[in-house]
Amino acid sequence: MDEVKQPISKAKRDRRSKLTSFLFVLPYLIMFLAFLFFPLIYGIYISLNDYNLLAQDHPFIGFDNYARIFNPDSAMFTLFFDGLWNTVKFVVFSVPLLVIIGLALALLLNSLPGKIRGLFRTIYFIPYAISVSVISILFLWILDTNSGLLNNFLMNLGFDPVPWLTRQPFAWISLVGATVWWTLGFNMIIFINALNEVPEDMYEASAIDGATAWQKFIHITLPSIRPIMLFVVITSTIASFNVYGQPYLMTRGGPGDSTEVLLMGIVDLAFEQRELGIASAMALLMSLIMIAVSIVQFKISNRNQEGRKAR
Amino acid sequence: MKQMKKWLGTLFVGFLALVLAACSGNSGVADNNGGSGEEGGSGDSSEITLWAPFSGPDGPYMKEIVDGYNDSQEEYTVDFQIVPQTEYYKNVDLAINGEKNMPDVMIMHGDQIFTYAEKDVLRNMDDIMGDQISEEEYHPSAIEGASVNGELYGVPLDIHPLLFYWNKDMFEAAGLDPEQPPTNRDEFIEYAQKLTDKENNQWGYAVPTLWPQEFIFPTIVNQNGGELYKDGEVQFTSDAVVEALQFEKSLIEEYEVSPKDVQQDGEVTLFLQGKSAMQLNGPWMLEQWEESGINYGVAPVPQLGTEQEGVYANSHNFVIPQNTDDAKLDAITDFLSYVGDNAISWAESGQAPASKAVYESDEFQEVNEQSSQVAKQFDYVSFAPDVDNWGLATSPLMEAVNVALLGQKDVKEALEEAQQKASQALEE
Numbered sequence: 001m002d003e004v005k006q007p008i009s010k011a012k013r014d015r016r017s018k019l020t021s022f023l024f025v026l027p028y029l030i031m032f033l034a035f036l037f038f039p040l041i042y043g044i045y046i047s048l049n050d051y052n053l054l055a056q057d058h059p060f061i062g063f064d065n066y067a068r069i070f071n072p073d074s075a076m077f078t079l080f081f082d083g084l085w086n087t088v089k090f091v092v093f094s095v096p097l098l099v100i101i102g103l104a105l106a107l108l109l110n111s112l113p114g115k116i117r118g119l120f121r122t123i124y125f126i127p128y129a130i131s132v133s134v135i136s137i138l139f140l141w142i143l144d145t146n147s148g149l150l151n152n153f154l155m156n157l158g159f160d161p162v163p164w165l166t167r168q169p170f171a172w173i174s175l176v177g178a179t180v181w182w183t184l185g186f187n188m189i190i191f192i193n194a195l196n197e198v199p200e201d202m203y204e205a206s207a208i209d210g211a212t213a214w215q216k217f218i219h220i221t222l223p224s225i226r227p228i229m230l231f232v233v234i235t236s237t238i239a240s241f242n243v244y245g246q247p248y249l250m251t252r253g254g255p256g257d258s259t260e261v262l263l264m265g266i267v268d269l270a271f272e273q274r275e276l277g278i279a280s281a282m283a284l285l286m287s288l289i290m291i292a293v294s295i296v297q298f299k300i301s302n303r304n305q306e307g308r309k310a311r
Numbered sequence: 312m313k314q315m316k317k318w319l320g321t322l323f324v325g326f327l328a329l330v331l332a333a334c335s336g337n338s339g340v341a342d343n344n345g346g347s348g349e350e351g352g353s354g355d356s357s358e359i360t361l362w363a364p365f366s367g368p369d370g371p372y373m374k375e376i377v378d379g380y381n382d383s384q385e386e387y388t389v390d391f392q393i394v395p396q397t398e399y400y401k402n403v404d405l406a407i408n409g410e411k412n413m414p415d416v417m418i419m420h421g422d423q424i425f426t427y428a429e430k431d432v433l434r435n436m437d438d439i440m441g442d443q444i445s446e447e448e449y450h451p452s453a454i455e456g457a458s459v460n461g462e463l464y465g466v467p468l469d470i471h472p473l474l475f476y477w478n479k480d481m482f483e484a485a486g487l488d489p490e491q492p493p494t495n496r497d498e499f500i501e502y503a504q505k506l507t508d509k510e511n512n513q514w515g516y517a518v519p520t521l522w523p524q525e526f527i528f529p530t531i532v533n534q535n536g537g538e539l540y541k542d543g544e545v546q547f548t549s550d551a552v553v554e555a556l557q558f559e560k561s562l563i564e565e566y567e568v569s570p571k572d573v574q575q576d577g578e579v580t581l582f583l584q585g586k587s588a589m590q591l592n593g594p595w596m597l598e599q600w601e602e603s604g605i606n607y608g609v610a611p612v613p614q615l616g617t618e619q620e621g622v623y624a625n626s627h628n629f630v631i632p633q634n635t636d637d638a639k640l641d642a643i644t645d646f647l648s649y650v651g652d653n654a655i656s657w658a659e660s661g662q663a664p665a666s667k668a669v670y671e672s673d674e675f676q677e678v679n680e681q682s683s684q685v686a687k688q689f690d691y692v693s694f695a696p697d698v699d700n701w702g703l704a705t706s707p708l709m710e711a712v713n714v715a716l717l718g719q720k721d722v723k724e725a726l727e728e729a730q731q732k733a734s735q736a737l738e739e
Contacts, residue, residue, distance in 0.1 A: 053407075054407060054408070054432060055430055056430070068739070074739060076739070078732070141580075144574055144577055144580055145574055146570040146572070146573065146581060147512075147580050147586060163571070166520065167572060250575065253710075254520070254714075255717050256719065268706075271400075271404075273700055273703060
């Protein structure tokens with residue numbers, strides 16, 4: 001009767017802990033399967049069909065949609081690659097600014113005394129919480145060539161009005177500027193948290209060795225926040241690839257089609273022209289490109305890290 | 312194992328990308344006041360559901376009509392559901408595609424009817440035309456707008472053409488008769504020159520470089536006696552089209568009555584600020600003009616083209632999906648007949664109903680200043696051509712209009728490029 005309770009065997013404990021872990025992951029897994037995995041598979045399937053939303057039947061056509069996108073004589077080729085090129089431009093212009101200014105602001109705020117820091121952190125973060133339509137209307141009013149706030153200032157100072165949204169390179173400058181102002185707060189918050197994680201004693205030790213502020217930044221801060229940096233670069237790149245609302249609402253893709261980004265073309269094709277098949281094919285290609293870019297970013301980051309270790 | 316993790320990591324990033332791609336597709340402005348159609352057609356043949364994209368200020372006027380109908384008789388009930396305008400055709404398409412939750416009758420724009428009729432998802436109106444409703448009860452232009460190859464697919468509600476608005480205070484200040492809008496190109500230019508005061512950033516007419524050129528440009532082409540699409544081909548390089556664009560450009564560069572580099576909605580801002588005296592826009596702007604408190608007038612579009620009166624228009628029509636139950640046709644016919652006789656509420660929104668019972672009535676002339684001016688243009692409206700994927704052809708055209716008016720490309724060169732792009736898009 002007086003049996004000593006057997007300790008649960010190691011194997012059993014392992015199994016139980018695995019089960020617990022699994023249960024914790026389960027809700028995410030279900031959401032992932034329902035809202036990401038199956039739609040993705042279905043998207044791949046649709047991209048292999050001649051899928052007009054209104055047509056009664058959607059014949060399977062293999063890779064014809066993809067062939068049209070890669071056929072230089074097709075209107076779809078122009079739509080896809082012109083759009084992609086404009087999107088890439090936006091990514092190249094905006095990502096460095098989003099990362100560098102985000103980090104700079106984080107450093108600046110971190111050196112402020114506590115209470116003010118909290119205030120400014122909130123101020124810089126607020127735009128991120130506003131929707132793209134509001135941001136766009138705001139900037140449409142500020143940037144209006146003939147009656148906007150900014151040009152009014154410029155004209156009072158004796159400058160000529162600048163066609164902010166109707167001429168290049170100003171249209172890109174405006175779109176990138178609005179985007180940086182809008183989303184900067186997010187990167188900044190992430191960087192502030194990363195900077196707080198850097199052990200204070202490393203700075204103290206380097207100060208004893210006589211390191212300058214710049215040396216501290218290069219040799220202590222940057223290496224310590226590397227993983228966060230990678231995260232910020234990748235999320236900024238993905239977000240910039242997905243640019244849609246700002247050009248759609250502010251320039252309508254103009255002047256001409258110079259700010260007509262890829263997503264605008266895809267959305268138009270899918271929901272105005274109802275050609276879901278070829279639109280899905282384009283969306284999938286776009287995702288593949290984004291995945292490839294992210295892998296390259298991982299690779300570059302890892303190689304640098306390994307190089308450093310070897311040294 | 313480490314490789315595996317990395318691979319999973321990148322895969323995750325990829326999925327993240329897809330989610331973001333999916334989400335950002337919906338960032339348009341949408342306001343939702345009313346059910347978005349979770350309940351489709353019910354089994355009861357005395358109850359019909361009606362879908363409409365009237366999520367703007369026009370919604371309450373349609374609701375008034377429907378409520379009036381429901382109160383006027385006991386036999387049938389109409390369940391009116393507003394779907395947000397920006398989501399409207401998306402919802403319609405998905406309902407058609409899923410073949411469920413379909414409305415029994417719905418509003419459709421004239422320029423959409425061709426696409427849906429081609430795909431065989433709309434009922435031919437012969438099914439309900441007869442004693443209670445007949446084509447003769449509507450303006451012939453409206454019937455034409457709701458027809459494809461001579462077959463009627465919709466019962467017209469209204470026609471909404473481009474309109475001309477002017478600022479009476481500015482006319483007066485410039486020494487013009489504030490009650491006398493220009494009626495032709497010469498007057499238009501003459502007035503515009505008198506109204507322009509470049510030094511003070513005041514303009515006769517600000518030429519839009521984007522929307523609503525989708526209405527303005529075809530209007531001038533039509534007035535030039537031309538067509539954007541004829542004999543199975545786009546006509547973007549024809550004389551009438553080239554002249555229309557050259558004329559608009561001359562307002563900016565030669566006559567200097569319009570500012571350069573007008574941005575999205577820039578011409579509306581200037582008009583609302585009293586810095587631009589004339590405006591070409593649609594009847595849907597009424598609410599905005601009223602709210603701004605400017606002293607404005609409204610009239611048919613002056614003849615800016617060289618050949619004839621003309622104006623580009625779109626329309627609202629009631630259409631019946633193919634799979635609406637036959638048993639419900641009686642209820643629908645009864646309702647549409649009531650709307651035809653009682654659409655005066657719709658005129659209160661600034662639109663002009665296309666049924667003769669309304670637009671020929673005395674009451675209609677007095678309902679407001681705008682609606683009767685809209686109806687004056689009924690006789691010579693033109694609509695979008697019946698072409699598959701016409702949207703793919705108009706977007707290069709609008710890009711050409713944009714760059715030419717911004718002074719960034721020669722008119723002919725821009726139109727030749729658009730011609731080539733549009734033909735290519737339509738050929739596929």
